Amino acid sequence: MLQDDKxxxxxxxxxxxxxxxxxxxxxxxxxxxxxxDALSAGLNTMAEELxxxxxxxxxxxxxxxxxTAQLENNIRQLKESEEKFQKAFQASxxxxxxxxxxxxxxxxxxxxxxxxxxxxxxxxxxxxxAELGMIVNIKKREELLKQVRQKGWAKNFEMTVRHKSGSLxxxxxxxxxxxxxxxxxxxxxxxxxxGRKKAEAQLETxxxxxxxxxxxxxxxxxxxxxxxxxxxxxxxxxxxxxFDEEGKRLLGIIQYNAKKMSHLIDDLLAFSRLGKxxxxxxxxxxxxxxxxxxxxxxxxxxHKAQIKIDRLHPAEGDYGLINQVLVxxxxxxxxxxxKKKEPLVEISSEAKKEEIIYSVKDNGEGxxxxxxxxxxxxxxxxxxxxxxxxxxxxxxxxxxxISKHGGKVWAEAEPGKGATFSFTxxxxxxxxxxxxxxx
Amino acid sequence: xxxxxxxxxxLKRRVDTPYISIWKEEGIINCVFTDNLIINIExxxxxxNERVLFSEGQAYPCxxxxxxxxxxxxxxxxxxxxxxxxxxxxxxxxxxxxxxxMLGNMFLxxxxxxxxxxxxxxxxxxxxxxxxxx
Numbered sequence: 294m295l296q297d298d299k300x301x302x303x304x305x306x307x308x309x310x311x312x313x314x315x316x317x318x319x320x321x322x323x324x325x326x327x328x329x330d331a332l333s334a335g336l337n338t339m340a341e342e343l344x345x346x347x348x349x350x351x352x353x354x355x356x357x358x359x360x361t362a363q364l365e366n367n368i369r370q371l372k373e374s375e376e377k378f379q380k381a382f383q384a385s386x387x388x389x390x391x392x393x394x395x396x397x398x399x400x401x402x403x404x405x406x407x408x409x410x411x412x413x414x415x416x417x418x419x420x421x422x423a424e425l426g427m428i429v430n431i432k433k434r435e436e437l438l439k440q441v442r443q444k445g446w447a448k449n450f451e452m453t454v455r456h457k458s459g460s461l462x463x464x465x466x467x468x469x470x471x472x473x474x475x476x477x478x479x480x481x482x483x484x485x486x487x488g489r490k491k492a493e494a495q496l497e498t499x500x501x502x503x504x505x506x507x508x509x510x511x512x513x514x515x516x517x518x519x520x521x522x523x524x525x526x527x528x529x530x531x532x533x534x535x536f537d538e539e540g541k542r543l544l545g546i547i548q549y550n551a552k553k554m555s556h557l558i559d560d561l562l563a564f565s566r567l568g569k570x571x572x573x574x575x576x577x578x579x580x581x582x583x584x585x586x587x588x589x590x591x592x593x594x595x596h597k598a599q600i601k602i603d604r605l606h607p608a609e610g611d612y613g614l615i616n617q618v619l620v621x622x623x624x625x626x627x628x629x630x631x632k633k634k635e636p637l638v639e640i641s642s643e644a645k646k647e648e649i650i651y652s653v654k655d656n657g658e659g660x661x662x663x664x665x666x667x668x669x670x671x672x673x674x675x676x677x678x679x680x681x682x683x684x685x686x687x688x689x690x691x692x693x694x695i696s697k698h699g700g701k702v703w704a705e706a707e708p709g710k711g712a713t714f715s716f717t718x719x720x721x722x723x724x725x726x727x728x729x730x731x732x
Numbered sequence: 733x734x735x736x737x738x739x740x741x742x743l744k745r746r747v748d749t750p751y752i753s754i755w756k757e758e759g760i761i762n763c764v765f766t767d768n769l770i771i772n773i774e775x776x777x778x779x780x781n782e783r784v785l786f787s788e789g790q791a792y793p794c795x796x797x798x799x800x801x802x803x804x805x806x807x808x809x810x811x812x813x814x815x816x817x818x819x820x821x822x823x824x825x826x827x828x829x830x831x832x833x834m835l836g837n838m839f840l841x842x843x844x845x846x847x848x849x850x851x852x853x854x855x856x857x858x859x860x861x862x863x864x865x866x
Contacts, residue, residue, distance in 0.1 A: 322802050324768055326829030334803060334831055338838040341806040 300329050308336065316344045388464075388483035390417075393476060394442070397421045400478060409464075409485050411457030422454070429453045429461060437466065441479055445470045451486070463490040508565040511558045518558065522551040560686035563617075567693045572611045579605035579651070582612075583640060586619045596627045598636035598655075605642040606649045608718045614694045615718075621687040622653040622714050629712065630657030648700065648717040656711040668704055691716065747786050752779045754786045760862050761792040761820075767800035776808040780816045787819040793862035794820045795855070798832040804839065813843035822848040822865035824858035 300323070307320050319340070320333040382389055388406030392399050399417045407414055412425060428434050433452055440447045447468040454462050465484040470477055525547045536544065583602055590596075600623075608615070623638060630636035639654045660668075669692040688702075695702045695716045706712035746755040753764045763783060769775065783794070804812075817823070823845060827833040836851045848865060852858035 319803075322831065324802070326802075326831035328830045331830035331834035335834045335838060337803065338806075338809075338835075338842065342842060345806060 297329060300333075304329070304333060304336065311340055311343075314347070316340055385482075388485070390479075390481045390483070392421075392479050392481065394470065394479055395476070397423070397438075406483060409456075409462065409483065410454070425457075427454045429455055437468070441468050441470065461487075463487045504565045507561060511561040511565065514554075514558055518551060518554055522548065522555070525551060557686070560690070564686055564690050564693065567614070567690065567697070570611075570614070572614070572697055574609050575612055577608045577610055577612060577615055579608055579615075579642065582616055583619055583623075586616060586623055590620065590624055590627065594624060594627060596631060596636070598627045598630055598638050600627075601637065601639045603639075603641040605640070605651065606644050608649055608651075609721055610698050610718055611694075614697070618691050618694050618716065619653075621691050622716075625687060625714070626653050626655035626657065626712075628657075629659075630655040633657060644720070645717075646720075648719050650715055650717050652713050652715040654711065654713040659706040659708045659710050659712045661708055662706060665704055665706070669702060688714075747782055749778065749782055751775050752782060754783055756786070756792070758859070758863075759792065759866050760859060761787065761794045762797070763794060764797040765800045768802045769800050770802050771804040771808045771812075773805070773807040773811055776804075776811050776816060780812070780818070784819055789819070791819045791821045793822045793824070793865045795824050795826060795858055795862060797826045797828075798836055799826070799828045801832055801835055804835055809839055809843045813839065813845040817845055817847045820847050822862055823850075824862050825849065825851045826855060826858055827851060827853055 300321075304320050307318050310316075310318060319337045322330045322333050322337070382401075382403050385403060385405055388409045389403045390399055390406055391401045398419050398421050402414060402417050407417070410417070410425075410427065416425065422428055423431075423434075430453060437447055437450050437452065440450075447466065450466045450468075452464050452466055454464055456462055463486045465486045467482045468479050470479050472478070525544060528544055529548070533541065533544075580602075583605060587600060623640065626638035627636070630638060633656055635656075637656045639652075641652050641654075643650045643652075669688045691714075692702045695718075699719045700717040702714070702716040704712055704714045747753065751766055751769055753762075753766070755762050761783065763779070765771070765779070771779075825836045825839070827836050833851070833853070839845075840849055840851060850858075850861060852861070
């Protein structure tokens with residue numbers, strides 16, 4: 294009995310430890326296997342389970358804390374993102390609208406759009422642009438909506454819309470679609486390009502006037518020049534015997550300068566005609582084109598330059614104009630490398646994602662890159678006529694032709710080491726297809 | 733070890749290890765733990781391994797005599813209630829003292845073995861129940 298009391302005391306003592314979450318000791322079980330042992334075993338099992346439960350609870354608690362922190366972080370990021378969007382939405386210099394795609398009603402509009410259209414926010418929200426009479430060209434709007442429905446986006450779509458006052462605005466619209474609560478919405482970013490359009494129209498008028506002026510000036514200069522050249526020729530034919538050596542030399546100078554001015558007028562006329570000429574684009578076999586150019590140059594220019602040609606990618610462009618570009622660039626290469634011991638001109642092409650780059654490289658005189666921006670201006674020359682002949686119009690013609698084709702022209706050079714003139718022509722599907730097997 | 737297996741196969745009728753005795757009787761596998769056995773995960777794995785080898789790939793009803801068991805820890809209980817039931821069709825746990833009854837009850841109530849299991853204090857009743865699961 295005394296022994297049992299002692300066992301009970303031990304059990305109570307350890308149970309007290311358990312209440313303090315101290316499970317380091319198990320209740321001893323004797324060899325008797327009696328009721329007290331059964332109780333001890335039961336308590337030991339319960340203590341083990343309690344310990345496991347507490348450990349699992351603690352782990353769960355930690356997971357809850359971690360998950361809560363994650364959620365709080367997500368909410369904070371979401372709030373920040375929403376705030377950023379709201380600020381960008383309101384502060385944007387572009388008009389921004391959010392419209393429900395199903396019925397085209399405005400869900401939200403920013404201040405710039407309100408100013409742009411003249412309608413108040415209340416007038417715009419829950420209404421469509423058609424209801425407000427903003428649409429000028431219904432066909433164009435349908436075209437835009439069709440693209441948005443099919444592709445989910447539209448980029449740089451030019452349209453004309455009507456201001457509340459009735460005046461017309463030229464806009465540039467880009468649309469992306471988003472899904473909010475299961476419904477599709479369009480975010481439309483709109484720029485007012487009325488000013489730009491007006492400036493473009495003015496520029497076009499000015500350019501046309503300028504072209505007309507330079508054409509008539511060049512044309513009108515021809516008649517007196519022809520007279521100077523003609524009379525000089527008559528003098529040479531009929532009165533050469535009466536001239537002494539100095540007289541003959543002066544007559545020669547008159548003839549040389551008349552010829553030079555004739556070239557200058559030819560170039561100027563060609564340059565001004567470019568502005569008027571509409572492009573007649575066809576598929577161009579650039580290899581054939583360059584071969585023709587070299588044959589023609591061989592007939593008119595005596596040179597000793599070695600000309601290396603890569604297999605060139607085909608292009609699309611105006612045959613006559615692109616031919617002119619190649620003539621100008623290759624003849625420049627030949628001209629500026631003519632003073633080298635072993636002049637070399639290399640012609641190559643490289644296909645990029647949206648364009649093909651054609652390059653004409655020479656090992657000639659080159660130039661300092663700080664004058665590169667002057668190269669393509671009319672009458673701009675980096676060398677004196679004594680060094681290299683020329684009118685200073687060739688590269689201006691190249692730039693105008695390439696620009697008309699939607700491409701770019703640039704040059705890279707180093708004094709004494711040569712120059713590379715490159716131009717791009719935009720790629721289209723036919724060009725890509727044909728270019729691949731040729732490259 | 734290979735030799736032990738060979739001997740076991742030759743004798744077949746009974747296996748005795750420091751922790752458990754195993755034999756087959758009337759299509760029932762009998763397991764008796766040795767006296768004052770403290771069952772931890774290692775002991776449990778040993779006993780299950782021996783029984784599985786003895787069963788030679790066939791499942792049997794099993795009479796498990798808890799008589800000698802003094803304690804069984806949580807890891808051991810969890811193992812015996814899950815992986816430890818391999819090749820057991822049904823388990824009858826025979827108890828003989830208040831302690832083993834408590835251990836058995838705790839095992840069944842807390843760990844809920846994944847085979848039909850019951851606690852018995854009478855061997856004949858236990859065998860009669862196991863025969864229903866042959």
